Amino acid sequence: MAIVGNHPVRASILVVDDDVGVRESFEAVLAKDYDLSFATQGVEALRILSTKDVNLVLLDVRMPGMDGIEVLRRIKEANEQTDVIVVTAVKSLKTAVEAIKLGAFDYITKPFDIHEILALIKRVVEKQELVKEVLYLRDEVARDHRFENLVGRNARMQEIYALITRIADNNATVLLNGESGTGKEVLARAIHQQSNRNHRPFVAVNCAAIPSELLESELFGHEKGAFTGAIATKVGKFELANGGTLFLDEVGSMRFDLQAKILRALQEREIERVGGTRIIKIDVRVLAATNRDLKKAVEEGTFREDLYYRLNVVPITLPPLRQRRDDVPLLVEHFIAKYNREFNRRVKGFSAGATAALYQYEWPGNVRELENVIERAVALAQSEIISLRELPLDIFILGRDIIEDIQKVGLGLREARNQFERHYILTILEKVYWNQTEAARILGLHRNTLLWKLQRLNIEPARKF
Numbered sequence: 001m002a003i004v005g006n007h008p009v010r011a012s013i014l015v016v017d018d019d020v021g022v023r024e025s026f027e028a029v030l031a032k033d034y035d036l037s038f039a040t041q042g043v044e045a046l047r048i049l050s051t052k053d054v055n056l057v058l059l060d061v062r063m064p065g066m067d068g069i070e071v072l073r074r075i076k077e078a079n080e081q082t083d084v085i086v087v088t089a090v091k092s093l094k095t096a097v098e099a100i101k102l103g104a105f106d107y108i109t110k111p112f113d114i115h116e117i118l119a120l121i122k123r124v125v126e127k128q129e130l131v132k133e134v135l136y137l138r139d140e141v142a143r144d145h146r147f148e149n150l151v152g153r154n155a156r157m158q159e160i161y162a163l164i165t166r167i168a169d170n171n172a173t174v175l176l177n178g179e180s181g182t183g184k185e186v187l188a189r190a191i192h193q194q195s196n197r198n199h200r201p202f203v204a205v206n207c208a209a210i211p212s213e214l215l216e217s218e219l220f221g222h223e224k225g226a227f228t229g230a231i232a233t234k235v236g237k238f239e240l241a242n243g244g245t246l247f248l249d250e251v252g253s254m255r256f257d258l259q260a261k262i263l264r265a266l267q268e269r270e271i272e273r274v275g276g277t278r279i280i281k282i283d284v285r286v287l288a289a290t291n292r293d294l295k296k297a298v299e300e301g302t303f304r305e306d307l308y309y310r311l312n313v314v315p316i317t318l319p320p321l322r323q324r325r326d327d328v329p330l331l332v333e334h335f336i337a338k339y340n341r342e343f344n345r346r347v348k349g350f351s352a353g354a355t356a357a358l359y360q361y362e363w364p365g366n367v368r369e370l371e372n373v374i375e376r377a378v379a380l381a382q383s384e385i386i387s388l389r390e391l392p393l394d395i396f397i398l399g400r401d402i403i404e405d406i407q408k409v410g411l412g413l414r415e416a417r418n419q420f421e422r423h424y425i426l427t428i429l430e431k432v433y434w435n436q437t438e439a440a441r442i443l444g445l446h447r448n449t450l451l452w453k454l455q456r457l458n459i460e461p462a463r464k465f
């Protein structure tokens with residue numbers, strides 16, 4: 001299902017121009033594919049717009065009566081969603097700037113180039129389709145695909161939500177597994193939020209980010225003078241989390257001797273500060289996360305078996321993003337909204353080619369990588385709809401999958417060629433708005449050959465986001 005090319009309803013265009021010659025040439029070019037109406041001056045145009053659903057207005061600037069710029073202002077006042085392309089005989093930078101400022105989609109000069117105007121109209125229609133789709137999705141997202149801050153409705157994620165709801169209140173230790181960027185920390189926070197400890201603190205400690213000689217005092221605190229540099233008493237994270245939840249992130253990188261102390265704290269429910277003599281009772285629920293295979297670490301002797309079993313009471317493994325591609329559209333939508341707010345932008349969505357790339361990409365960095373890509377794209381967006389060219393995936397697909405893989409794992413020539421072909425075909429398809437006949441022509445292929453290639457390379461017509 002391509003976004004452009006198969007609209008069941010013809011888009012409607014209003015041509016506003018006092019010159020009958022211009023109106024006739026638009027009619028000759030557009031009547032076949034669009035539902036056209038005409039006005040010879042501004043007031044008439046506004047009247048038509050108030051009674052008829054129009055997708056796009058092609059608007060002349062110099063007309064008797066109200067001039068085009070004023071008409072544009074009023075059109076946008078009445079309905080911001082109506083797109084306007086300003087068409088003028090007189091090239092004037094000032095007018096162009098003003099038109100764009102007032103919200104015109106684009107600005108072209110007469111005599112117009114037929115291909116240019118057709119391509120432009122296609123872009124408008126494509127954008128409007130996407131906007132509709134995005135608004136629909138926004139509704140959907142708001143409805144029921146969220147669990148705390150977790151976006152996703154993939155079956156595996158739903159199982160996880162159900163599991164969390166069941167175990168939230170029973171204080172069981174949970175071990176979260178999953179590749180980097182799959183959402184382990186978000187999940188830990190969700191468990192805490194769902195539990196009856198949610199009015200008490202959630203304290204996170206990244207065991208890999210703190211030098212191991214400091215980690216003990218970070219977790220258990222220390223008394224003044226316990227070691228050089230301990231100039232004041234320090235309360236540890238276990239105490240800070242009292243009554244709440246302690247999240248031990250990257251627990252797999254904890255030093256062996258410290259592991260014994262953690263085990264003791266979990267079993268006895270009490271701790272001692274470094275250099276202290278007092279036993280401190282604690283009531284803390286522990287959640288732990290790792291992106292390493294802890295079982296293997298146990299076999300290799302770098303992780304204590306007893307601690308492993310103590311942590312692994314409820315194991316939860318988060319699937320990598322490439323195994324839940326059906327969540328990509330929701331996540332994209334979620335992050336666009338987030339970064340629109342943050343950067344005060346008005347990005348509406350992605351073009352067909354960009355959508356396909358986001359969907360097919362392997363996401364080695366999972367949701368975090370997706371989020372970074374969207375953040376960057378929204379920050380740098382040139383228009384409301386982000387195209388494939390604006391995505392670093394463009395480079396990733398070529399750069400990472402081909403060049404890096406060739407160097408590191410020795411990608412076979414056939415696979416390298418496939419990846420290049422897929423990337424190149426996608427780029428061309430994007431350029432011609434997924435018109436396969438046109439793409440085949442540019443690629444120098446018979447249309448059937450292209451279709452066969454699309455199938456073989458797993459390129460699906462763009463999915464709507």
Ligand SMILES: Nc1ncnc2c1ncn2[C@@H]1O[C@H](COP(=O)(O)OP(=O)(O)OP(=O)(O)O)[C@@H](O)[C@H]1O
Pocket residue numbers: 149150151152178179180181182183184185186187290291367368371
């Ligand atoms: N299901 C999700 N919905 C919304 N945002 C998500 C989801 N999963 C992850 N994220 C976002 O992706 C980023 C990475 O998530 P998080 O820090 O939880 O990953 P992680 O599994 O802890 O990774 P690491 O192992 O590298 O620490 C965060 O910005 C988080 O908000």
Ligand SMILES: [Mg+2]
Pocket residue numbers: 184185249
């Ligand atoms: Mg993390």
